Amino acid sequence: MTKVKLNAASQGTLYVVATPIGNLEDLSARAVRVLGSVSLIAAEDTRHTGRLLTHLGINVAMLSLHDHNEKQRLEQLDAYLLAGQSIALVSDAGTPLISDPGFTLVHELRARGRAIVPVPGASALITALSAAGIATDCFTFGGFLPAKPKSRLQALEAIKSREETQVFYESPHRIMHTLAAMAEVLDQRRVVVARELTKTFETFLSGSPAALLAEMHSDPNQARGEFVIMIEGAPTSEPQTALAFSEDALLEALLGEGVGVKQGAAVAARLLGGRKQNWYTKLQAIKSGD
CATH class of the missing domain: 3.30.950.10 (Tetrapyrrole methylase, C-terminal domain)
Structure with a gap:
């Protein structure tokens, strides 16, 4: 297990910040504070995130991070963290990594022992x-x-x-x-x-x-x-219920189908429980009655 010292003074922190999926009022006060305090924002689309930052009155350097360049950005962003600079990872809307870029970055940086902190918020x-x-x-x-x-x-x-x-x-x-x-x-x-x-x-x-x-x-x-x-989920599979029949009806059906008394006793014991000897006696009595 990799142990991460979240408050290590020598390294920066990668904040995974959820942003609004529509209504800007859904952005938390914590997210606003983090976005305004980091040295760099890694954004899925810098133009889209730029509009959000302008709305918030935040002026922080941005770097694009999307599906096509995530692996190439890894070492660059890690260097920022090692230099003591913190980074906010954001997607265009909602929580990063949830059908959005960021998995490769977070997975690799966590494996390297970097500090990674989620800042929760909206998720579609x-x-x-x-x-x-x-x-x-x-x-x-x-x-x-x-x-x-x-x-x-x-x-x-x-x-x-x-x-x-x-x-x-x-x-x-x-x-x-x-x-x-x-x-x-x-x-x-x-x-x-x-x-x-x-x-x-x-x-x-x-x-x-x-x-x-x-x-x-x-x-x-x-x-x-x-x-x-x-x-909606498929209907729950109902457990099969036991057939409704009387003991005598089952025993008579076994004999009627030509099943021997000994074999019939074994079948009855398996289906209805009880001792085979008791079922043997009952079957024998029914057969003798015929």
């Missing part, structure tokens, strides 16, 4: 679940479904019998294709789609995939924005 995943009216006691987050149609169908087939809620993110240019695939695989399963969370046109739609698809066709505005899709 949790925000959507909290207000969807769908089971949240157990859920699985699958990020984005595959872009290719065949792979998307295969992914849905793989989760269709799962009993916990399934959660995915989706983009506006793929939402219709995804709902169509869900209609094909999940039939009438209840799905809740949350869009534009915390923004002016925040909407929750609930129904079967086909119904949601029809609603978006009739109102194209419902297909705009960023989406969280929540799929």
